[in-house]
Amino acid sequence: MLLPVVPSSPLPVASDFSTLSWQDLRTAVQACTRCAISKTRTQTVFGTGNQQAAWMVIGEAPGAEEDRQGEPFVGKAGQLLNNMLLAIGMPRETVYIANVLKCRPPNNRDPQVDEAANCRGYLERQIALVNPTLILVVGRIAAQNLLQTTAPLARLRGQEHRAPVSGTPVVVTYHPAYLLRQPSDKRKAWQDLLFAREVFARHAQSPH
Template sequence: MGDCQRCKLGRTRTHLVFGEGSPQARLMFVGEAPGEEEDLQGRPFVGQAGQLLNSLLSKLGLRREDVYITNVVKSRPPKNRDPEPDEVAACLPFLIKQIESIQPLVIVTLGKISTQSLLKTTAPITKIRGTWQKFGNIKVMPTFHPSYLLRFPKERHKTWEDMQQVME
């Protein structure tokens, strides 16, 4: 997948950002797409949103090494725009393979794009977050993306409530 050119994002990225964490993770986090810092480092969630995710994990008694973290789209969209449907479609088979390989008990989708892509829904994240969903026989908890929480810190308590359900 390292030289993937399945969509136009392959021409503009610095690094492919596949995912990282425990191959035996019981908990998987799926974001939307790499940002600028992720593209530069080739690792998911290493920018400000990643720092917030790390803080959340720590408060839950988890480490990054305990979970698996990835994105729906593996290459950075220009100017951090939302991934386009054809870009999601090009990467979705790789995400499915990651899920099949890791076999998590729970997937936490972070944000609208990951939630709608994985669950094949058009429901807004504001309506579906905090409610258990299914991907095959895997439980899915949709919640807000950390970058959204950086812009709207008053919403953080909702993601904390969502994660409390995950940890039960």
């Protein structure tokens, strides 16, 4: 008789982490071995910035430099993100920055479905702890994972979305690494940032 296969590491749900403090959440991420990329990482990349920020920026996953330094959005893409935020009056130190994945996928490949699912509870708890007025999501993969959609980036831009669990307003734009490869789209990204600022101003009128 065939016995049912029991997963060795079941996918987490948000409630697994719903009572964790910042420090306990960071410790859980550092110790995480829920999927195979935990074996190839140099270190986890938890997140950085103001833990009471009104803006939260969410990207896809750590790259090689982030894996080495343990901080999201460093290097050229990070510098461009800093400049983008500064252009709308939001210096990097005033926002909180995190990724969908806390470990670097090998060779910077796209995250797999199970990997994003394994990390989802961590990100949802970060959003709950920050309790931002606005989430700015950069890149197609991060947007699709956060919003649980397969819609292309072009359809996600220019709209106000809501994060599924928290209900936080979400605005989508291009990933800085993409803009470094396709600088002609920086004008569209600027339009997204202006739209994000408008959405933020509208919601900031209510208590944060």
